[in-house]
Amino acid sequence: MSKLYWEDFAKDEVSEHGPRTVSRNEIVAFAMEFDPQPIHLDDGAARASMLGGLSASGWHMCALAMRMMADGFLLNSSSMGAPGVDEVRWIAPLRPDDSITLRATVLNTRLSRSRPEMGFVTFRFDLVNQNGAAVMTMTSSLMLGRRQTGNTA
Amino acid sequence: MSKLYWEDFAKDEVSEHGPRTVSRNEIVAFAMEFDPQPIHLDDGAARASMLGGLSASGWHMCALAMRMMADGFLLNSSSMGAPGVDEVRWIAPLRPDDSITLRATVLNTRLSRSRPEMGFVTFRFDLVNQNGAAVMTMTSSLMLGRRQTGNTA
Numbered sequence: 001m002s003k004l005y006w007e008d009f010a011k012d013e014v015s016e017h018g019p020r021t022v023s024r025n026e027i028v029a030f031a032m033e034f035d036p037q038p039i040h041l042d043d044g045a046a047r048a049s050m051l052g053g054l055s056a057s058g059w060h061m062c063a064l065a066m067r068m069m070a071d072g073f074l075l076n077s078s079s080m081g082a083p084g085v086d087e088v089r090w091i092a093p094l095r096p097d098d099s100i101t102l103r104a105t106v107l108n109t110r111l112s113r114s115r116p117e118m119g120f121v122t123f124r125f126d127l128v129n130q131n132g133a134a135v136m137t138m139t140s141s142l143m144l145g146r147r148q149t150g151n152t153a
Numbered sequence: 154m155s156k157l158y159w160e161d162f163a164k165d166e167v168s169e170h171g172p173r174t175v176s177r178n179e180i181v182a183f184a185m186e187f188d189p190q191p192i193h194l195d196d197g198a199a200r201a202s203m204l205g206g207l208s209a210s211g212w213h214m215c216a217l218a219m220r221m222m223a224d225g226f227l228l229n230s231s232s233m234g235a236p237g238v239d240e241v242r243w244i245a246p247l248r249p250d251d252s253i254t255l256r257a258t259v260l261n262t263r264l265s266r267s268r269p270e271m272g273f274v275t276f277r278f279d280l281v282n283q284n285g286a287a288v289m290t291m292t293s294s295l296m297l298g299r300r301q302t303g304n305t306a
Contacts, residue, residue, distance in 0.1 A: 034216040036223055037232065050233055058235065059216045063187035066212050070189055079190065080203055082211065084242040090235065 004077040005147035006119035009106050017072030017102040019130070022056065022064065024096035030060040055093030061136045062088060065127050068102040078145030080118055086139040092129070099130040107139070111146075118145050157230040158300035159272035162259050170225030170255040172283070175209065175217065177249035183213040208246030214289045215241060218280050221255040231298030233271055239292040245282070252283040260292070264299075271298050 031040035035057035038045030046054040056064075062085075094100065103126040111119045120141045127136040184193035188210035191198030199207040209217075247253065256279040264272045273294045280289040 030216075034220045036220075037227065037234075039234065057219070058237070059212070059219050062215065063183075063212045066210070067187045067189075074190065081190075081192065082243065084211070084240065085238065087237065087239060088241075089237040 006144040159297040
């Protein structure tokens, strides 16, 4: 696959990445390091909570989505990072042994006004489990280098 | 310190948590697992990038902020999780051996309309380095149980 530049992303384009299975050990290891709330660590506490059972930290879902993005297309692109994230919604619990797919939809693309060598691609990302249910949605604008740098058009 | 409930958070209140020092090994380990872009893994590639040197994944900053939130007050509260995040801005690079502090400002509080036993507290979080520069800001509404459940007021 040839390297992807800003020009290669078009509004309304959808791509799917994964699937990836997430183990209980991964969920607990992430939670112990970054989000040690009982609902992410302890079955008993998790069953008694709103979520009704052990589930991954929402930040773990974000990190997994990032990895699927990287493997799916970013590592083969002119990615220049991202200024942030516009919105994250944690919709449903991510459970041990769930198998997740990342669906990336291009909402729009635009050139940078201040840096002619790059542009922005705004994505909506949906992290979907093996039952087709979205567990997380996220909107973020990524910065990508243009194929023909120097063209200030 | 007595356990914190929704009633214990007041608009405009500011609290600070940390500091915490972040090592190069931590930055590289997180990136290898979740965000294996060269700017987070390789000094040469990082120096040649917009960021001018190795820096942590933005998602690592989020995960570190979560841990500082947990240790700072959430684990001693009636936290019931969060529906998501409204906005994350990655403002400046987080470098190896930086020492970060999390400043939490209460933007507003409100009761849940559908669940009388809980309320929302909307925070702005600023992750600040040892030079006083914000490396990340984030806005998020957390769900917290009320002290007196059953009062549907």
